[in-house]
Amino acid sequence: MGRQVPLVDYLVLGEQPHLEANECTSCGARYFDRRNACASCGATSFHKAAITTEGELRAYTIVSMAAPGVPVPFVAAVIDCDGTSIRANIINTEPDPENVKLGMKVRLATYTVGTDDEGTEAIGFGFAPLEAPDGNR
Amino acid sequence: MATDDVWILGIHMTKFGKHPDLDTIDLAADAALNALGDGGVSMKDMGVVAAGNLMAANAGIGQQLQKQLGQTGVPVYNVANACATGATALRTAIMAIKAGECDMGLAVGVEKLSGAGLLGGGGMAKADKKVYEPRGRYGSVATIDGRIGTETMPGVFAQVGMEYGHKHGGATFELFARISEKNHAHSTLNPLATYSKKMSLEEIMGDVMIAYPNTRPMCSANCDGAAAAVVVSGSKLKTLDPTQRRRAVKVSASVLTTDPWEEACQVLPNVNTLTRNAADQAYEQSGVSPEDLDLVELHDCFATAELVHYDNLGLCAPGEAVPFFESGATWRDGQKPVNVSGGLESKGHPIAATGIANIWEVCHHLRGEAGDRQIEGATVGLAHVIGLGSACGVHILESAAA
Ligand SMILES: [Zn+2]
Numbered sequence: 001m002g003r004q005v006p007l008v009d010y011l012v013l014g015e016q017p018h019l020e021a022n023e024c025t026s027c028g029a030r031y032f033d034r035r036n037a038c039a040s041c042g043a044t045s046f047h048k049a050a051i052t053t054e055g056e057l058r059a060y061t062i063v064s065m066a067a068p069g070v071p072v073p074f075v076a077a078v079i080d081c082d083g084t085s086i087r088a089n090i091i092n093t094e095p096d097p098e099n100v101k102l103g104m105k106v107r108l109a110t111y112t113v114g115t116d117d118e119g120t121e122a123i124g125f126g127f128a129p130l131e132a133p134d135g136n137r
Numbered sequence: 138m139a140t141d142d143v144w145i146l147g148i149h150m151t152k153f154g155k156h157p158d159l160d161t162i163d164l165a166a167d168a169a170l171n172a173l174g175d176g177g178v179s180m181k182d183m184g185v186v187a188a189g190n191l192m193a194a195n196a197g198i199g200q201q202l203q204k205q206l207g208q209t210g211v212p213v214y215n216v217a218n219a220c221a222t223g224a225t226a227l228r229t230a231i232m233a234i235k236a237g238e239c240d241m242g243l244a245v246g247v248e249k250l251s252g253a254g255l256l257g258g259g260g261m262a263k264a265d266k267k268v269y270e271p272r273g274r275y276g277s278v279a280t281i282d283g284r285i286g287t288e289t290m291p292g293v294f295a296q297v298g299m300e301y302g303h304k305h306g307g308a309t310f311e312l313f314a315r316i317s318e319k320n321h322a323h324s325t326l327n328p329l330a331t332y333s334k335k336m337s338l339e340e341i342m343g344d345v346m347i348a349y350p351n352t353r354p355m356c357s358a359n360c361d362g363a364a365a366a367v368v369v370s371g372s373k374l375k376t377l378d379p380t381q382r383r384r385a386v387k388v389s390a391s392v393l394t395t396d397p398w399e400e401a402c403q404v405l406p407n408v409n410t411l412t413r414n415a416a417d418q419a420y421e422q423s424g425v426s427p428e429d430l431d432l433v434e435l436h437d438c439f440a441t442a443e444l445v446h447y448d449n450l451g452l453c454a455p456g457e458a459v460p461f462f463e464s465g466a467t468w469r470d471g472q473k474p475v476n477v478s479g480g481l482e483s484k485g486h487p488i489a490a491t492g493i494a495n496i497w498e499v500c501h502h503l504r505g506e507a508g509d510r511q512i513e514g515a516t517v518g519l520a521h522v523i524g525l526g527s528a529c530g531v532h533i534l535e536s537a538a539a
Contacts, residue, residue, distance in 0.1 A: 009276030061295035062349035070283030085401035
């Protein structure tokens with residue numbers, strides 16, 4: 001297998017892929033990119049915090065019209081992972097309101113975004129429903 | 138007419154729509170000159186000019202406007218604040234008067250936007266050789282718009298409405314479409330609207346889907362337009378003639394807020410808390426309560442947004458926006474008319490003009506000059522805008538007779 005890189009640096013690959021945030025040491029506020037000081041409390045020290053890979057769908061839209069080069073339709077969503085909100089697509093299900101339900105349980109899943117000219121594979125992430133819409137796991 | 142009050146003396150909006158033969162300066166100058174004329178004053182009377190334009194924010198629109206209609210050497214503040222740019226320009230002129238720096242000022246908002254297409258979102262430029270290299274704040278190796286959620290405005294505001302529905306129930310695709318049906322129906326009485334065509338629920342729901350549940354007519358219309366206002370101190374207004382005093386509209390509250398930090402606010406923009414904060418401050422400043430409002434122009438950049446702002450502005454009990462809308466309250470013949478101009482979905486949304494155009498609409502009713510769409514006996518109104526980033530402007534206006 002060739003080299004793999006994550007689509008974004010806050011996606012940690014390996015045996016158990018997960019997302020990682022910069023967490024304020026003082027108040028626990030989480031950020032996916034760097035901060036000079038915490039937007040919530042003003043403290044200046046942060047550490048890495050692993051985010052749980054299961055969550056609940058809190059908001060979504062099905063995007064049918066996007067910028068050139070962005071394949072549509074896709075489901076853009078906000079996932080509540082045990083108190084940490086994540087922006088992600090809902091994947092591995094049909095992009096329609098029958099298959100995407102607010103409040104449904106979802107789990108982080110990874111997929112290949114593409115391969116570059118040097119054979120490096122980019123790995124992206126999304127969240128997939130834990131249960132089929134008819135209730136079968 | 139207390140001396141420390143600030144009043145709107147003159148105000149104007151251009152027709153919204155396509156203006157292929159007018160550039161940004163032409164539109165701004167049209168709005169400004171007509172606002173000055175409406176107030177019975179000239180550029181020579183202005184102690185400050187605040188000018189808003191978003192798409193060419195580095196162009197110095199205020200100075201260009203002076204060159205177009207009067208260079209008097211007074212200070213110009215060029216402002217850009219997303220969709221709250223117009224409200225920010227107005228508030229800047231109001232602050233200059235409140236600070237005692239001058240007794241009259243001009244605020245202008247202008248945008249050329251027709252044919253601009255979808256706003257927000259986009260990707261990286263393509264290189265000749267594809268080699269994944271982490272770039273930017275997220276160390277991304279490829280475009281993330283579309284792969285990690287959406288950055289398009291219709292998609293962001295769709296999620297805002299869906300989230301409200303998830304919390305409080307009842308917010309279906311059809312309900313959002315009915316909000317749009319109302320605003321399109323209202324627009325038929327507004328000759329300055331970009332679109333003034335009534336649309337049936339079936340037409341709205343059956344139109345091109347942009348970002349579920351927002352179809353095309355449920356999204357604000359990109360268009361060209363400008364709006365301008367002349368503001369005056371209470372003490373100066375006392376010296377003006379009776380017609381000017383009678384038509385003046387009191388700015389009972391002028392508020393601008395941004396997001397206070399909350400969990401998730403940097404993931405999906407939180408348009409709720411800063412609107413609630415702005416509304417609370419505006420009601421406090423003015424002594425007006427939501428029950429007193431005769432009409433409201435709120436920021437329906439998408440049908441999904443209008444619903445949440447019923448709640449955020451305190452027009453209904455918390456969590457009750459769906460039954461409030463279903464009661465018919467927000468139609469022009471209801472107990473709390475909302476967006477009788479047709480709103481951004483039909484009137485149009487030339488970004489920087491919007492935050493003054495909605496104030497023009499309210500003033501028009503408070504002066505009893507709104508013609509066919511006059512809300513009878515209106516004396517108090519509220520105008521709201523919100524720009525992602527975020528910035529929220531709320532103004533409460535009262536007629537001279539109130
Ligand atoms: Zn903190």
